[in-house]
Amino acid sequence: MATQTATPANMLHSIDAATGEPFGEPFAQHGAADVDAACAAATAAFDDYRSRPLEDRAAFLDRIADEIMAIGDPLIEAAMRESGLPRARLEGERGRTTGQLKLFAQVVRDGNFLGLRVDSALPDRQPLPRPDLRLRKVPLGPVAVFGASNFPLAFSTAGGDTASALAAGCPVVVKGHGAHPRTGSLVAEAIARAVAACNMPAGVFNHLLGPGNQVGSALVQDPRIAAVGFTGSRSGGMALVKLAQARAVPIPVYAEMSSINPVLLMPHALATRGAALGTAFVGSLTMGSGQFCTNPGLLLAIEGEGLDAFLDAARAALADAQASTMLTAGIHAAYTKGVEDLSSHPHVETIGRGAVGQGKTCGQAGLFATTAEAFLADEALGHEIFGASSLLVRCRDEAELVRVLRAAEGQLTATIQMDGGDTDMAGRLLPVLELKAGRVLVNGWPTGVEVAHAMVHGGPFPSTSDGRTTSVGSLAIDRYLRPVSYQNLPAELLPAELRDDATLPRMLDGKAG
Amino acid sequence: MATQTATPANMLHSIDAATGEPFGEPFAQHGAADVDAACAAATAAFDDYRSRPLEDRAAFLDRIADEIMAIGDPLIEAAMRESGLPRARLEGERGRTTGQLKLFAQVVRDGNFLGLRVDSALPDRQPLPRPDLRLRKVPLGPVAVFGASNFPLAFSTAGGDTASALAAGCPVVVKGHGAHPRTGSLVAEAIARAVAACNMPAGVFNHLLGPGNQVGSALVQDPRIAAVGFTGSRSGGMALVKLAQARAVPIPVYAEMSSINPVLLMPHALATRGAALGTAFVGSLTMGSGQFCTNPGLLLAIEGEGLDAFLDAARAALADAQASTMLTAGIHAAYTKGVEDLSSHPHVETIGRGAVGQGKTCGQAGLFATTAEAFLADEALGHEIFGASSLLVRCRDEAELVRVLRAAEGQLTATIQMDGGDTDMAGRLLPVLELKAGRVLVNGWPTGVEVAHAMVHGGPFPSTSDGRTTSVGSLAIDRYLRPVSYQNLPAELLPAELRDDATLPRMLDGKAG
Structure with a gap:
């Protein structure tokens, strides 16, 4: 986690959802300089992080899950008090959060998400030879994640967007939700311990607290941010979409916003x-x-x-x-x-x-x-x-x-x-x-969203800003990837997973395998 | 092809690229009423077209290729005169155009593009059973295609965007390029013959000619259009992107715009x-x-x-x-x-x-x-x-x-x-x-874009408006699809390709196959 300096004049308090009263030590809110530092750290970490072996990336995700469990009851108690949600629900949500990190670890190990494709060279083809073409998906770059109030664990600091972005190879900058700063900070500290334990570059995960109309806006407008994951209101999501579209280089915003199901x-x-x-x-x-x-x-x-x-x-x-x-x-x-x-x-x-x-x-x-x-x-x-x-x-x-x-x-x-x-x-x-x-x-009810391979938690506008993706389930990793084709690269320059001796699943000359 | 009535007062002439002089019979330009009719026809055709067996869809793509070849030399001659490009180049481009239609026919037959996934029910799981979840990709809806001037065949009326959209199950409305109306109309007529020969719904393909700032804008703003494919200038592409984002329901625009390679x-x-x-x-x-x-x-x-x-x-x-x-x-x-x-x-x-x-x-x-x-x-x-x-x-x-x-x-x-x-x-x-x-x-040169499985003809902004996709190669079909998950559907309601007895490739409980 990148180090940020906060301005103590402007502190953020945990609010007891049941009483409306502040409790505990307040949190320093971040400002524009912290956004800049976090984006710089994420960018500096990107090439290192994305080039680590897939097994290391998977182990990192597993370790985040373990570190979250290791927080123990203080995490559940903080989340109960900040969200007003009951213990059983939050313990279940914690299981969902760690389960989803472990699912993405498995997705990373399996390698299907890389979408590997090889078209063999046809040097004798007439009238022109066909070059050797090899395709893989690469991560987009640092991702800004905006957590939701209603899932302080599973759709927040180490929630679905963070897990899928990290799985894809993207560093993450989380704008922590103001309704659960204590819960979020505990999780951010757990991720920082996983970063250190796995010897990952420090900027792979960054946690900011502060007002959405300042910290959040600055984050989405920062040219180093390559994509945005958001869960929240329609007005909030559309505000981010408009900011992202107005950039010199527009970026994708995956905003889950409004649905009456x-x-x-x-x-x-x-x-x-x-x-x-x-x-x-x-x-x-x-x-x-x-x-x-x-x-x-x-x-x-x-x-x-x-x-x-x-x-x-x-x-x-x-x-x-x-x-x-x-x-x-x-x-x-x-x-x-x-x-x-x-x-x-x-x-x-x-x-x-x-x-x-x-x-x-x-x-x-x-x-x-x-x-x-x-x-x-x-x-x-x-x-x-x-x-x-x-x-x-x-x-x-x-x-x-x-x-x-x-x-x-x-x-x-x-x-x-x-x-x-x-x-x-x-x-x-x-x-x-x-x-x-x-x-x-x-013959079911829509509440209860299984974290699975065949899940889609997404849909046409305005339920999301981009109905071509999901925010829950293993397919969510696709959000933070784009394909790159490599033409006639000598073996020593090819990414390891695209070399002839690589063992990950790939489509070879049009045949899936 | 939907029938459109044009206003003869405003005719579009083929221009000889070498001399700048008009030649041949002029073409009627379409207007707002024709855009409306084309979008209505495409919408009416959508459910029928997308539910046809994959083999029928593939045979339709093959037939379009055959009908284009059957036009013979008049197509090459029209394209030569309208574009100024030489015969050998255009004959090669015709081969590329028909080859790409046949490639997508094969992609449709293979079924990998459907992204099928099945997670089996776990009725005894504690504390809650896992439902049966099955995922497939469905077509987005009618697609507006804007052809390019520099590839009057391969990136135009029956070019890559049309082929991939039809392959995905989307009806197409082409805004024909004003620089090659004769070439485009000959191809549109060939597609119409394929529609009739394959007994496809008439509105599956629609061809409009007219000014971009009228016909093109109206098309992108029509609420029935679900996505846009464009190849052309940065200013033209960005104009369409802005129109698409300003809609009540924004839609994806795949604009290939500007690159210096x-x-x-x-x-x-x-x-x-x-x-x-x-x-x-x-x-x-x-x-x-x-x-x-x-x-x-x-x-x-x-x-x-x-x-x-x-x-x-x-x-x-x-x-x-x-x-x-x-x-x-x-x-x-x-x-x-x-x-x-x-x-x-x-x-x-x-x-x-x-x-x-x-x-x-x-x-x-x-x-x-x-x-x-x-x-x-x-x-x-x-x-x-x-x-x-x-x-x-x-x-x-x-x-x-x-x-x-x-x-x-x-x-x-x-x-x-x-x-x-x-x-x-x-x-x-x-x-x-x-x-x-x-x-x-x-050690190659960037000109020459192979139509293949491992090709990416796309890239970060502003080379395209959406770097997550390609406009050339079989992966282009992904542009016009979105995932849908089906939870606990009885077998008789499941889409055929998701039933237990279906034979298309799918991921079963996380294992690709």
């Missing part, structure tokens, strides 16, 4: 198990105070048998739902305002509300309903309300449901709740859903 | 074969009047033995170089102006010039030289002059050469001319070059 309640499923679906739905809606990118904020149903049973069961489950602390006072205020606007909309009825909590930042869950006509007439009804709020859209028939789906913006997920009798309709809807979302689920 | 003349190579290199260099420089994206517009050499021999031989070869017709009067005028500006620069010396041609749009080749100091002090010296002009930068030592390289903008290619004694220096330069360019060559 439509759930389609199919007629047969509603008729046969409407009540059970209503109860299960509220479980997904209220988990973690609804503070998930994949929270089911939109329900689509065709009026008919079982819909009332669904709504009755959901209403009852909501009444039993404990209100829980939200991540920050700002998120709580935005949620409360969003729900107030929604419930006072002339064409929206309130189906049910959760309990009012004791704490001042407890979020009160809510389920609302409207008609397809009203939804189609007011695009504000399709905007995300971050938290445990969902809107059911009553459709008269399949055609109207398809119109609502097509009108909806791009999504991270789309879910079909169906029974056997719904198969034909589901088959007709699938082509619409797969063009609208990054992940299509049947 | 540095060639590094290493000391030992210069000392042992400076004169031979000078002669060979001029061959690459003047080929096709230098109208290649990969034209070697920048030479870097360390002052020393053999550099004078290189320059003397280049001067002599230039004096022998025939001036040839440039593609359009506009390109000729821009080239002439660029060379005048360069040659009148206070720190630039003229090494040699080619013959002055007879025709009024003949380009006069030129080799110029400057110092590293002057190059570093004036970024205008690093701008592309499209045509047979090149600037040699004299460097005092390796460190200065590296400074010049680092200061240069992103490039499509970077070339090292070296002998055995240069290996150490080349090894030190390689990490700089591979971050600066999409393709690194040793």
Whole structure:
């Protein structure tokens, strides 16, 4: 980790999410000079880091995971207090964070991510010989990572973007989230120990704390930064996208921003198990105070048998739902305002509300309903309300449901709740859903994103700023790579993985292997 | 092909590149209503086209190639007259065009481009079961293709972007280049015959002719267009990028724009074969009047033995170089102006010039030289002059050469001319070059871009607007795809290629196969 000097005049305090009160020693905030130093350190580390043997890079990722575990309970306690999230959730999230680092270590060892291709020379080809061509993917360069408030471990300092960028061979500069500086700093220190233990160049990881509109903006505008990973609000993500596009050399921004994750309640499923679906739905809606990118904020149903049973069961489950602390006072205020606007909309009825909590930042869950006509007439009804709020859209028939789906913006997920009798309709809807979302689920709930090879946590705009990638799962490494072709290089100049005696998987003359 | 009605008041004439005179029947130009109709047709065709069996899609690509060949000599004659390029070059380019369609047909048959991944369900996993996850890449949607003037066949109507977009499953709307409307229309008619013969939906291919600032802009702004492929000038490419970013839903633009393709003349190579290199260099420089994206517009050499021999031989070869017709009067005028500006620069010396041609749009080749100091002090010296002009930068030592390289903008290619004694220096330069360019060559010339699996014709900004992709070679299909994950879909709803009994290559539980 690069050394940064902070200005003590401007300290950042950990805030107890439940009380809103500061606690513990404050953290020095960084400024423009620190951004410059971090970018310089990352750049200085780049060529060294990317040229280390893949096994060393993999061992480094494994070691980061081990160092995070070695922090022990102080990490969980800091995260609990800063985020208001419960212990079990954060212990699970820690497991996800270390698991994802270890997954990327394996991805690095496997070498498929390099996309190696060799086209053999054809010296006798007429009218011109074919040269020897060899392709590999190389890392883009230093990556700026902006963590999310809602996953203080798995989408933050050592979260998915950091893990995939490091796996790709990119140094990382993290702009730590202001809502969990203690959690982030503990993780940053663990990474620094891994850097030292693995003898990696110091600038391979850098941690900055400070205001987004200063430190964050300066980071994205720094010419040494080659790509940006971000998880957060639509306004925040789009601000970074615009900064990145306005640079002399524009760079890719992978911003995961806004999604309401439509759930389609199919007629047969509603008729046969409407009540059970209503109860299960509220479980997904209220988990973690609804503070998930994949929270089911939109329900689509065709009026008919079982819909009332669904709504009755959901209403009852909501009444039993404990209100829980939200991540920050700002998120709580935005949620409360969003729900107030929604419930006072002339064409929206309130189906049910959760309990009012004791704490001042407890979020009160809510389920609302409207008609397809009203939804189609007011695009504000399709905007995300971050938290445990969902809107059911009553459709008269399949055609109207398809119109609502097509009108909806791009999504991270789309879910079909169906029974056997719904198969034909589901088959007709699938082509619409797969063009609208990054992940299509049947008979599950969108919350809960498996870290896997076949996962896509991404989707068309505005769910992300770049629907060609994922932020979760091993495919995320592709974000931070670009292909380079080497023509007629003598063996001694070829990158090791492209030499004839290399053993990593590669496509040879068009045949995958 | 969708039917468009054009406004006959505003006709587009083929211009004979050599004489500047119009010839043949003029073409109706399209307008806003035609853009709308083409986008509607492409959208209507999308779901049908993308769901056809891969073999049908491959056969369609093969058929387009066959139909292009079946046009016969009228295609070559039209292209010769409209572009001023000679017969042999255009016959070769036709072979490249059909070869690339057939390569993509094979890519479609192989199925690797789908990026199939399956993670098996783990129903007994604790604390939570793992769902069944299956991933494939799906096409983005209708693609707008803007052809280039300098490859009226291979980078135009049925060129690389059209071939890769169709291979990916995307309908195409081509904005035909105004410099070769007859060539483009003949190819568009051939594609229409292939559409009919293969029983493809009519809107899978659409051809528009009209002014870029009207038809082209409207096309990129149309909400049904999902991506853009462009080859042309930096100003043209950046205009499309800005339009695409300003949309309510921004879309990717793959613009290949500007590159001066540095060639590094290493000391030992210069000392042992400076004169031979000078002669060979001029061959690459003047080929096709230098109208290649990969034209070697920048030479870097360390002052020393053999550099004078290189320059003397280049001067002599230039004096022998025939001036040839440039593609359009506009390109000729821009080239002439660029060379005048360069040659009148206070720190630039003229090494040699080619013959002055007879025709009024003949380009006069030129080799110029400057110092590293002057190059570093004036970024205008690093701008592309499209045509047979090149600037040699004299460097005092390796460190200065590296400074010049680092200061240069992103490039499509970077070339090292070296002998055995240069290996150490080349090894030190390689990490700089591979971050600066999409393709690194040793002892070749950058002109001549092989259509292959391991080719990258792309590179960091501003050589392209998106250095993560290539516009030539089979990897180009990735541009028009995005991943979708399917979670717990019943077999009858799964896309055929993701079912258990599918035979296409896929990664199963992390193991590539």
